[in-house]
Amino acid sequence: xxxxxxxxxxxxxxxxxxxxxxxxxxxxxxxxxxxxxxxxxxxxxxxxxxxxxxxxxxxxxxxxxxxxxxxxxxxxxxxxxxxxxxxxxxxxxxxxxxxxxxxxxxxxxxxxxxxxxxxxxxxxxxxxxxxxxxxxxxxxxxxxxxxxxxxxxxxxxxxxxxxxxxxxxxxxxxxxxxxxxxxxxxxxxxxxxxxxxxxxxxxxxxxxxxxxxxxxxxxxxxxxxxxxxxxxxxxxxxxxxxxxxxxxxxxxxxxxxxxxxxxxxxxxxxxxxxxxxxxxxxxxxxxxx
Numbered sequence: 061x062x063x064x065x066x067x068x069x070x071x072x073x074x075x076x077x078x079x080x081x082x083x084x085x086x087x088x089x090x091x092x093x094x095x096x097x098x099x100x101x102x103x104x105x106x107x108x109x110x111x112x113x114x115x116x117x118x119x120x121x122x123x124x125x126x127x128x129x130x131x132x133x134x135x136x137x138x139x140x141x142x143x144x145x146x147x148x149x150x151x152x153x154x155x156x157x158x159x160x161x162x163x164x165x166x167x168x169x170x171x172x173x174x175x176x177x178x179x180x181x182x183x184x185x186x187x188x189x190x191x192x193x194x195x196x197x198x199x200x201x202x203x204x205x206x207x208x209x210x211x212x213x214x215x216x217x218x219x220x221x222x223x224x225x226x227x228x229x230x231x232x233x234x235x236x237x238x239x240x241x242x243x244x245x246x247x248x249x250x251x252x253x254x255x256x257x258x259x260x261x262x263x264x265x266x267x268x269x270x271x272x273x274x275x276x277x278x279x280x281x282x283x284x285x286x287x288x289x290x291x292x293x294x295x296x297x298x299x300x301x302x303x304x305x306x307x308x309x310x311x312x313x314x315x316x317x318x319x320x321x322x323x324x325x326x327x328x329x330x331x332x333x334x335x336x337x338x339x340x341x342x343x344x345x346x347x348x349x
Contacts, residue, residue, distance in 0.1 A: 061192050061224060063185045063316045066345055072099040076149035076348050078329070079104045079139040082132040084111060084155035088331070089119035091340035096123055101344060104148060106135035132156035136164050140172060143326055150347040152329035162200075165324055175323035177201065177211035180330065181219050182306045182319040183346060189273065194220045194228065194293040198302030199330060200321060206248045213252060213295050215322035217261070220293050223349050228292035230256055231272045232265025233301070237283055239266070245297035252295070262287050265295075269305075310339070318342025 078101045083089060093116075095101045103124040105112050112126055127142070129135035136156060142148050151172070153161045165172045180199035183192055196216040201208060213230070220228040232249035239246045249265030256263035264287055270277040275289030296302035309315045317339055321328035327347035331340055 063183075063192070063318075063342060063345075066223065066349065070100055070345060070348055075099055075101050077102040077104055077147065078150045078152050078344060078347070079142060079148040080106065080152045080154050081139050081161060082107045082129065082135040082154040082156045083115070084108075086115060086119060087335070087337050088152075088154055088340060089115050089121050090337040091344060092124070093119045093121040094337075094341055095344050096121060100348065104139075104142070106139045107154070132160055133164075136161055137170075140164055140170065143172060144170070148326065150327045150329060150344075151324075152344070152347075153331055158330065161330070162328075165328065172324040172326060174325045175211065175215060177208060177215070178321050178323040178328070179212040179215045180319055180321050181216045182302075182317060183223070183342070184306065184309050185316040186309050186313055187315060188313060192223070192292070194223075195302055195306055196293070196295055198296070198299055198306045199319070200299075202299055204298060206251060209248055209252060209295065210255070211323075213256070216293055216295065217256075219320070219322050219349075223346070224292060227261050229287040229290060230261055230263040230293045230295065231267045231287060231291040232263070232295050233269060233272060234266030234297055235268060237266055237268055237271065237281070249295075249297070264288075269294075316342060318344075318346045320346050 083105055092103050096103050105124050106127045106129040109128050127138055129138050139151055178200055179197040182195040185192055197212045232253050234246045234249050246266040253263045253265035264285055271283055271288050272291050278285045278288035310317055321330045329343045329347050
């Protein structure tokens with residue numbers, strides 16, 4: 061499966077409504093204009109009316125609903141309130157700090173909290189790999205323990221299954237394949253791999269990245285693996301490693317990528333300021349799955 065296959069699955073007869081929080085940069089309007097123009101989505105914009113109208117006109121975004129919101133904090137509160145009332149299928153971050161965007165989402169009374177933990181899943185269509193590759197978590201969770209990794213994996217598996225329409229092959233990444241007490245992530249990877257194997261998944265860990273991506277590396281290392289070179293989902297030991305992997309795919313391979321945040325009542329489209337319009341569009345499409 062590749063991104064083109066995801067686009068082919070979108071049902072334009074029932075476009076989803078995306079609530080966009082304080083869109084104040086041209087790049088986001090380019091993606092919204094294309095998604096709206098192809099009838100993929102309906103757009104509801106929460107921002108300063110004069111600014112929204114100017115940027116929408118400049119980008120060619122013609123069809124949208126405007127909800128006047130003078131500040132980013134007001135915008136995110138309004139957007140969440142509308143979703144809670146059934147007006148909105150996804151929440152998209154515009155020109156607002158990530159912490160300010162997520163804090164009201166996690167509010168137990170007025171937010172969109174659902175699962176134990178929010179976590180990010182990136183989807184990469186790398187020219188160096190034969191199918192889509194899912195990576196988690198390179199954007200949200202900084203300090204990880206076994207329980208947090210379990211929640212992150214649960215979120216990623218749910219999303220990956222929805223996209224692939226089959227159970228993903230899961231690799232729990234580490235720097236080596238053996239358990240080393242000085243590297244706690246190796247033991248955690250083994251524990252999680254066993255848990256998911258019992259649940260009926262093909263899951264292995266700890267696995268080094270070369271073995272994950274290349275079956276010949278496993279053979280050369282004398283490692284027996286059922287999934288080496290054919291992994292769908294990589295669960296990384298920490299945010300830094302996952303983020304570095306994602307950024308090098310984007311910057312060095314110029315690969316199509318996208319991503320969403322799972323664990324809330326609706327998908328959260330959490331964009332980086334450096335994301336290209338195509339990456340923003342891919343993330344919008346992923347939220348519709």
